[in-house]
Amino acid sequence: xxxxxxxxxxxxxxxxxxxxxxxxxxxxxxxxxxxxxxxxxxxxxxxxxxxxxxxxxxxxxxxxxxxxxxxxxxxxxxxxxxxxxxxxxxxxxxxxxxxxxxxxxxxxxxxxxxxxxxxxxxxxxxxxxxxxxxxxxxxxxxxxxxxxxxxxxxxxxxxxxxxxxxxxxxxxxxxxxxxxxxxxxxxxxxxxxxxxxxxxxxxxxxxxxxxxxxxxxxxxxxxxxxxxxxxxxxxxxxxxxxxxxxxxxxxxxxxxxxxxxxxxxxxxxxxxxxxx
Amino acid sequence: xxxxxxxxxxxxxxxxxxxxxxxxxxxxxxxxxxxxxxxxxxxxxxxxxxxxxxxxxxxxxxxxxxxxxxxxxxxxxxxxxxxxxxxxxxxxxxxxxxxxxxxxxxxxxxxxxxxxxxxxxxxxxxxxxxxxxxxxxxxxxxxxxxxxxxxxxxxxxxxxxxxxxxxxxxxxxxxxxxxxxxxxxxxxxxxxxxxxxxxxxxxxxxxxxxxxxxxxxxxxxxxxxxxxxxxxxxxxxxxxxxxxxxxxxxxxxxxxxxxxxxxxxxxxxxxxxxxx
Numbered sequence: 325x326x327x328x329x330x331x332x333x334x335x336x337x338x339x340x341x342x343x344x345x346x347x348x349x350x351x352x353x354x355x356x357x358x359x360x361x362x363x364x365x366x367x368x369x370x371x372x373x374x375x376x377x378x379x380x381x382x383x384x385x386x387x388x389x390x391x392x393x394x395x396x397x398x399x400x401x402x403x404x405x406x407x408x409x410x411x412x413x414x415x416x417x418x419x420x421x422x423x424x425x426x427x428x429x430x431x432x433x434x435x436x437x438x439x440x441x442x443x444x445x446x447x448x449x450x451x452x453x454x455x456x457x458x459x460x461x462x463x464x465x466x467x468x469x470x471x472x473x474x475x476x477x478x479x480x481x482x483x484x485x486x487x488x489x490x491x492x493x494x495x496x497x498x499x500x501x502x503x504x505x506x507x508x509x510x511x512x513x514x515x516x517x518x519x520x521x522x523x524x525x526x527x528x529x530x531x532x533x534x535x536x537x538x539x540x541x542x543x544x545x546x547x548x549x550x551x552x553x554x555x556x557x558x559x560x561x562x563x564x565x566x567x568x569x570x571x572x573x574x575x576x577x578x579x580x581x582x583x584x585x586x587x588x589x590x591x592x593x594x595x596x597x598x599x600x
Numbered sequence: 601x602x603x604x605x606x607x608x609x610x611x612x613x614x615x616x617x618x619x620x621x622x623x624x625x626x627x628x629x630x631x632x633x634x635x636x637x638x639x640x641x642x643x644x645x646x647x648x649x650x651x652x653x654x655x656x657x658x659x660x661x662x663x664x665x666x667x668x669x670x671x672x673x674x675x676x677x678x679x680x681x682x683x684x685x686x687x688x689x690x691x692x693x694x695x696x697x698x699x700x701x702x703x704x705x706x707x708x709x710x711x712x713x714x715x716x717x718x719x720x721x722x723x724x725x726x727x728x729x730x731x732x733x734x735x736x737x738x739x740x741x742x743x744x745x746x747x748x749x750x751x752x753x754x755x756x757x758x759x760x761x762x763x764x765x766x767x768x769x770x771x772x773x774x775x776x777x778x779x780x781x782x783x784x785x786x787x788x789x790x791x792x793x794x795x796x797x798x799x800x801x802x803x804x805x806x807x808x809x810x811x812x813x814x815x816x817x818x819x820x821x822x823x824x825x826x827x828x829x830x831x832x833x834x835x836x837x838x839x840x841x842x843x844x845x846x847x848x849x850x851x852x853x854x855x856x857x858x859x860x861x862x863x864x865x866x867x868x869x870x871x872x873x874x875x876x
Contacts, residue, residue, distance in 0.1 A: 435812040435828035439785065472748040474785035475812040475828050481785050509715065509750035509757050536711040536751040541817060552711035552751050 335596050336361030336389040336570035338530075339368055342585045343576075347371050348380060355384035357589055361570045363390045364422060366415070374421035382423075389570045390465065390501075390528060391415060391424040396432035397449025398442035398479055405445055408432070412453045419462045426463035426527050428501050433479040442479035443489075450493050458497050465501035465527040466490065472541055473506075483507055483516035490525055499525030502562060503574065505532050505545060508553040514561050521565035529562050530572045531555055531600055543578045547591060549599035559600060571600055611872050612637030612665040612846035614806075615644055618861045619852075623647050624656060631660035633865055637846045639666045640698060642691065650697035658699075665846045666741065666777075666804060667691060667700040672708035673725025674718035674755055681721055684708070688729045695738045702739035702803050704777050709755040718755035719765075726769050734773050741777035741803040742766065748817055749782075759783055759792035766801055775801030778838060779850065781808050781821060784829040790837050797841035805838050806848045807831055807876055819854045823867060825875035835876060847876055 337359055339350050347368035354362055362381060372380060381388050394415040399405045412427075419427050431446040433439065450464065457464050468486045469478035480486055486500045500520055507513050520526040533551030538544050548555050559571070573592055580588050613635055615626050623644035630638055638657060648656060657664050670691040675681045688703075695703050707722040709715065726740065733740055744762045745754035756762050762776045776796055783789050796802040809827030814820050824831050835847070849868055856864050 438830050438833070439787075443787075470747060471785040472746065472814075472817075475810060475814075479785075482787070485787050509747040509755075511715075511719075511758070511761050534751060538748075538751075538817065541748075541814065554714050557714070 331597070332358045332593065333360035334571050335359050335593070336363055336387070336572040337592060338363040338365065338392060338572060338574040340365045340392070341573055341575045341592065342589065343581050344585050347377060351377075351381050351384050351386055353586065353589055355386045357593055359386070359593070361387040361389040361572075363392050363428070363572055363574070364388060364424065365392045366418065369418065374418045378421065378423045387570070388422055388424045389572060390426050390428055391419040391422055392428045393430050394427045394464070395429040395449070395478075398432035398434045398437070398445040400434050400436040405449070409449060409452045412449065413456055416453065416457050416460050416462050420460040424462070426465045428528065429464050429466050430469060431466065431478045431480045433474055433476055435475045439474065439479045446479060447489060447492060450489075450498060454493065454495050454498065458495065463497045463499060463527055465499055467501040467503055467530075468506055470506040482510055482512065483520075484512050487516055487519050490523065496524075499523070499527040501528035501530060502526060502558075503530035504553050504555055504558050505530070505534060508534060508558065513558070517558075517561045517565060526562065526565050526567050527569075528572060529559070529567060529569065530574045532573060532575045540578065543576045545575045545577050547573070547575060547580070547595040549595050555600050571596070607873070608634045608869065609636035610847050611635050611869070612639055612663070612848040613868060614639045614641065614668060614848060614850040616641045616668070617849055617851045617868065618865065619857050620861050623653060627653075627657050627660050627662055629862065629865055631662045633869055635662070635869070637663040637665040637848075639668050639704070639848055639850070640664060640700065641668045642694065645694065650694045654697065654699045663846070664698055664700045665848060666702050666704055667695040667698055668704045669706050670703045670740070671705040671725070671754075674708035674710045674713070674721040676710050676712040681725070685725060685728045688725065689732055692729065692733050692736050692738050696736040700738070702741045704804065705740050705742050706745060707742065707754045707756045709750055709752055711751045715750065715755045722755060723765060723768060726765075726774060730769065730771050730774065734771065739773045739775060739803055741775055743777040743779055743806075744782055746782040758786055758788065759796075760788050763792055763795050766799065772800075775799070775803040777804035777806060778802060778834075779806035780829050780831055780834050781806070781810060784810060784834065789834070793834075793837045793841060802838065802841050802843050803845075804848060805835070805843060805845065806850045808849060808851045816854065819852045821851045821853050823849070823851060823856070823871040825871050831876050847872070
């Protein structure tokens with residue numbers, strides 16, 4: 325499979341997108357398809373250490389775009405919050421060893437406590453790890469999650485909230501990740517994307533699509549073109565800020581994971597070329 | 601079953617909540633349980649006409665709180681938009697005959713067109729039916745829907761958007777319905793509820809709960825207390841505006857619909873007394 329599309333070098337794939345593949349296989353196959361980058365999910369380290377994986381990806385000609393994922397700071401119990409902070413400090417070390425410029429941060433939520441309290445824990449979590457991230461040269465990209473995940477995954481559900489939180493923490497290495505799946509519905513999205521430019525804090529751009537109907541709240545994401553998100557419009561808003569980084573395909577899909585992953589990779593590349 | 605809770609007269613149940621019951625049965629059973637009001641879903645009219653149902657409910661001592669539901673204005677095809685407007689004019693006539701002070705409006709969305717276009721159709725739809733509603737003495741309550749329904753059910757997904765749209769249309773008989781299920785996650789919720797007071801436009805307050813995990817995007821709502829929504833907090837925000845109308849339990853639940861509906865009604869009443 326040979327691709328000559330000039331933009332293909334800007335395509336990054338999240339390793340979870342081809343979940344059935346081991347990380348070494350994902351790296352080789354992405355590189356062979358002409359894809360430019362990989363975002364590494366942390367389960368990869370059960371096969372290769374961060375330093376080994378860095379070498380492996382570099383040798384294959386693949387850029388490591390980010391580490392996925394840190395966060396999950398919100399919790400009713402103090403002990404769980406402390407463990408989350410320790411885990412994030414480890415993730416920072418992993419990102420540094422891996423050569424990933426930033427970590428994608430899924431902030432966390434706990435249905436046992438009010439959202440306002442989860443949001444406080446999230447700010448405290450970032451403050452607790454901020455120095456270590458700065459010293460390690462690792463940026464932290466706050467990824468607002470769709471409001472349907474506000475019970476357990478993230479109490480940060482709009483880009484406006486993420487921008488507000490970044491303003492509060494006010495550190496140049498803490499910014500945002502824009503994922504069209506989580507944010508496409510938001511009437512404030514265009515203006516909040518523009519707002520990221522003022523602080524130069526748009527670190528990452530993730531794409532996939534919203535299937536209509538969506539059959540599962542977690543594992544039924546579509547490839548670009550499978551659903552109703554106007555991805556090129558959002559991409560235009562993102563690039564108007566000066567963003568010229570990787571465009572990352574991140575898909576969780578029981579349906580696609582059950583396909584032959586080589587065929588699936590061809591479809592990822594085609595959907596990126598046609599619908600992003 | 602005899603209830604003496606002084607607040608029970610403020611409880612209204614949506615007829616769809618006890619979907620297995622015919623409307624006549626729902627009216628009798630709600631009244632017998634001491635419930636104060638009913639919101640009628642339009643499928644009820646296959647059994648009783650609006651005028652018959654009005655008499656039937658009044659005789660049972662039940663207030664008709666609202667008619668559910670109008671809207672669905674957004675559509676790629678002109679013919680579908682025209683049919684939606686005609687259907688809403690009929691719903692206004694039904695509400696007038698039923699004696700329902702307002703109709704709950706689910707605005708609509710069409711995955712084939714951008715959200716911005718759906719939103720234009722929605723404003724046009726309200727403008728097309730506004731006069732008829734005013735002349736008929738029927739109010740229209742815009743219900744923002746959870747962002748997970750932005751593909752097909754509603755392109756109005758926050759109370760801020762609904763308030764903005766009401767400001768644009770600017771008619772005293774067009775206001776909002778606040779449903780905790782759709783809006784609980786929104787960091788702007790408290791301020792946007794307060795904002796409704798300026799225009800006296802908070803027409804309805806719907807409650808149920810967000811189960812964690814939620815097993816189905818449509819039919820897995822919980823009763824108050826089953827989930828993670830801080831209902832009493834939101835109720836306090838609502839009542840701070842001066843709202844003293846009915847508190848409406850609206851639950852779609854495959855699980856609860858499969859129960860004996862008499863037992864389920866007891867649980868509705870108990871959950872209202874304990875968790876609202």
